[in-house]
Amino acid sequence: MNKPLSVLITGASSGIGAQLAADYVAKGYQVFACGRSAERLQNLTGVTPVVFDIDDREQVYQAGRNVASLISAPLDIIILNAGVCEYIDDARQFDDELFARVIHTNLIATGYCLAAFLPLVAKGGHLALMSSSATFLGLPRAEAYGASKAGLSYLAASLAVDLAEHDISVSCISPGFVATPLTDKNNFAMPMRISAAQAARVIMSGIEKKQYAINFPRRFIAVMKLLAWLPKRWWHKLIRLQPKANSGSGTSKGLKK
Ligand SMILES: NC(=O)c1ccc[n+]([C@@H]2O[C@H](COP(=O)([O-])OP(=O)(O)OC[C@H]3O[C@@H](n4cnc5c(N)ncnc54)[C@H](OP(=O)(O)O)[C@@H]3O)[C@@H](O)[C@H]2O)c1
Numbered sequence: 001m002n003k004p005l006s007v008l009i010t011g012a013s014s015g016i017g018a019q020l021a022a023d024y025v026a027k028g029y030q031v032f033a034c035g036r037s038a039e040r041l042q043n044l045t046g047v048t049p050v051v052f053d054i055d056d057r058e059q060v061y062q063a064g065r066n067v068a069s070l071i072s073a074p075l076d077i078i079i080l081n082a083g084v085c086e087y088i089d090d091a092r093q094f095d096d097e098l099f100a101r102v103i104h105t106n107l108i109a110t111g112y113c114l115a116a117f118l119p120l121v122a123k124g125g126h127l128a129l130m131s132s133s134a135t136f137l138g139l140p141r142a143e144a145y146g147a148s149k150a151g152l153s154y155l156a157a158s159l160a161v162d163l164a165e166h167d168i169s170v171s172c173i174s175p176g177f178v179a180t181p182l183t184d185k186n187n188f189a190m191p192m193r194i195s196a197a198q199a200a201r202v203i204m205s206g207i208e209k210k211q212y213a214i215n216f217p218r219r220f221i222a223v224m225k226l227l228a229w230l231p232k233r234w235w236h237k238l239i240r241l242q243p244k245a246n247s248g249s250g251t252s253k254g255l256k257k
Contacts, residue, residue, distance in 0.1 A: 006075045008032040008067065008117060010054060011082030011130070012047070013040035015180030016203070019196040020079060021047050023204060032067055032075075034082070054082050054109035064116030074122035077207060080113050081130040081173075083148075085182075087141040099144045106148035110155065121168055128171040128207055129156040133215065135174065136224040140239060160212060169210040175199055176220035188243075192220040 007024050011017035013035030021033045025046040033047035034054075041049035050067060052059040067075075083106045086098050110129065121127065132149040134142050156172035163170055177183060177193035194217050206214035215221045227235055 003073055004028055004030045005077070006030040006032070006071065006073075007077040007079065008034065008050075008075055008120075009079045009081055010034040010113060012044065013037045015182065016130075016175070016178055016196050016199050017079075017081045018044060019200040020081070020203060023197075023200050027204075029076075032070075034063065054113060055105055057112045060109070060112040060116045064120065067117070068120055071120065075117070075120045075125060076122055077126045077128070078113075078117050078121055079128045079130070079203075079207075080110050081128075082109075083130060085145040087145070088143045089141060091141075091143065094143075099147075102144035103148045103151070106145070107151040107155070110152060114159075118168075123167040125167075126169050126171065126207055126210060127159065127163065128173055128203070128214070129153075129159075131156065131172050131174045133174045133176045133221055133224050136221070137228045137235070140244075156212075169212075171207055171210070171212060171214050173203055173206070173214045174221070175215075176217050176224070191223075192217050 005028070007020075007029050009017050009021050009024070009031065012021040012031075012033035014037075017033075017035070018040075021031050021044050024031045025044075031044075031047040032050050033041050033044050034050045034052065035041050036051065036053050038049060038051045041047065041051065048070065050063050052063040054060055084102060086102050088095055088098065118127070129152050131153045132145070134146045135150045135153050139146055153172055153174070156170055160170035160172075177190035178199045179193055179195050183190060183193070199216070202216045203214055227238070230238075
């Protein structure tokens with residue numbers, strides 16, 4: 001009998017990652033579901049939970065060793081999806097600690113995961129990094145989140161070149177708004193928001209086709225790209241017409257797009 005295909009997903013305890021984990025299990029994959037919350041990972045049926053904090057380099061390395069001891073063949077897919085969002089509410093009183101925190105979890109810790117898990121990926125395997133459509137345009141209060149995701153997009157582009165010669169393909173995933181427990185806390189309009197189930201379908205289909213850029217929903221991306229193409233002063237005027245999101249619930253530790 002053929003061995004089942006395998007996928008490792010970080011940030012699998014909630015939102016898009018949890019949906020991906022469930023959908024890959026349904027497709028017969030062996031799923032390594034990663035997160036800090038053992039309790040929430042236990043709620044996922046049919047996965048192998050891998051509990052660690054991606055901010056802690058030693059824990060990530062230990063998780064790499066644990067997964068290596070559990071597999072009989074290299075992994076087919078890795079999806080580095082875990083991430084956080086915090087907003088810079090006042091750019092003039094720039095919160096450098098918040099900035100460092102977000103860059104650490106979203107970007108630096110992705111480096112830890114690459115070091116720990118990439119050696120476990122099969123030739124012909126696939127790596128997907130979770131960026132965001134926020135990278136297409138300078139968005140208000142997204143200095144930390146947007147910069148971390150722009151870093152991830154560049155990381156994906158560079159890895160795509162270097163890993164090609166090792167026969168590992170790469171995807172850069174850039175979603176618009178997806179309904180997840182933490183976007184539910186956002187206190188501003190989230191146009192064209194889609195469900196985590198819809199997002200997972202698009203991501204899995206993109207990964208199956210080994211598509212580099214997995215950008216969705218299409219109409220939202222088209223609007224973002226059109227706005228990015230406008231002269232900057234037009235965009236600044238347009239964004240000033242929007243009601244300001246205040247620093248209420250969901251604006252500090254909430255996770256947005
Ligand atoms: N929702 C959107 O609209 C949207 C749009 C574009 C991009 N994204 C990106 O998609 C990814 C998933 O977001 P989501 O919306 O599904 O949010 P979510 O429901 O909050 O899920 C975030 C996941 O990241 C994990 N995580 C956070 N910090 C971690 C840490 N230090 N160590 C280990 N795991 C950690 C969480 O696990 P634990 O709490 O168990 O640790 C959780 O499973 C994020 O990278 C986000 O930036 C989301």
